[in-house]
Amino acid sequence: MSHLDQSTSENLLLATVLPEDFARLQPDLNRVDVSRDDVLVQANAPVDYVYFPEGGVVSIVSDTPGKGRTEVGIFGKEGVSATHLLLGASDTPHESFIQVSEATALCIATEKYLAAIQQSDTLRTMLLRFVQALMIQTAQSAATNAxxxxxxxxxxxxxxxxxxxxxxxxxxxxxxxxxxxxxxxxxxxxxxxxxxxxxxxxxxxxxxxxxxxxxxxxxxxxxxxxxxxxxxxxxxxxxxxxxx
Known part of the structure; x- marks a missing residue:
């Protein structure tokens, strides 16, 4: 694993967390390449890894039988995958996959990610702030489409x-x-x-x-x-x- 520090990632969430909170995650973060159509979160399935994208666009998609797929949200370098984990859910009915552009992401095993969050209220709070912004985006999408x-x-x-x-x-x-x-x-x-x-x-x-x-x-x-x-x-x- 190559050495990572807070200044080497383009992910805005990781750049913003407190240094001590980044240090909790750092030993278990790995930089990986992600490409279009790569699935970061499978619908209705356990999550093995959590991803902090450093570029590109990730689509969060709802698949309605007989009606096809609808995008319900997007995120990129400002966010993190599998936000349902932060809310106490083990899976989600929505799939998340890379839709635009090849990029890199910092990934971490789910159990390591959750352990770090359990150790730090400030880390959990910062991540939940992203969840709040994403929820507003989803609500705004519904209003806009209507x-x-x-x-x-x-x-x-x-x-x-x-x-x-x-x-x-x-x-x-x-x-x-x-x-x-x-x-x-x-x-x-x-x-x-x-x-x-x-x-x-x-x-x-x-x-x-x-x-x-x-x-x-x-x-x-x-x-x-x-x-x-x-x-x-x-x-x-x-x-x-x-x-x-």
Whole structure:
């Protein structure tokens, strides 16, 4: 195992915990490569390892029989997988997998992770702050999908993915964008053309390039910004608009 210290990880949660709390985790953390479609949390199954991503986008997905898959949340370098463990549950009906970009993550065996949390109230509190921000994101997604037009929904998700990427280009398939915003593939294609025509993005096969973030933010309206502000308040500045 290569030596890790708090300054060598791009994961914002690990960078923000107290040094003594990082020291509890450090001996058992290992840096691993993660790629698109890698499953970090299987639905309705025990969790062997917990992951702190250092890049990319992780999708949390609900699979409804007969209706397909719907994304209910995302996280990346600001978060940690398997948040249900922090709430006392051993499994979850939702799957989490890498959806966008290859990256690295710091992983730790579940029993070591839970042991460290049991030893430190401050570590548990910091991790639960992320859970709070993620819960707000999930609630915001439900409200947005119920009340906003598809253009605003797509603008919101593109901004959220952009926050978690180092550059302005996001590898996104039409199928994934449809799952993100609960829309048919044909609706995604039309919406991409609308955003592209307005100069907000450039869409090519399997990729979206952000051209005008300010216009996307205006289009997303109140759908974007609430979870990001909550995370910035509870944990650390996050999102390209905050400088995080």
């Amino acid at each position: 009340h906003q037009r598809v253009e605003a929904r797509l603008a919101r998700w593109l901004l959220m993915c952009h926050d978690r990427m180092d550059g302005d280009e996001i590898p996104l398939t039409h199928d994934f964008m449809g799952m993100m915003i609960a829309a048919e593939r044909s609706g995604v294609t039309v919406t991409l053309h609308i955003l592209e025509g307005a100069g907000m993005i450039r869409a090519t096969r399997g990729r979206v390039r952000i051209l005008d973030r300010a216009k996307l933010t205006d289009l997303a309206g109140e759908g974007y910004g609430v979870p990001e502000a909550q995370y910035s308040k509870l944990v650390a500045p996050f999102g390209k608009g905050s400088g995080g």
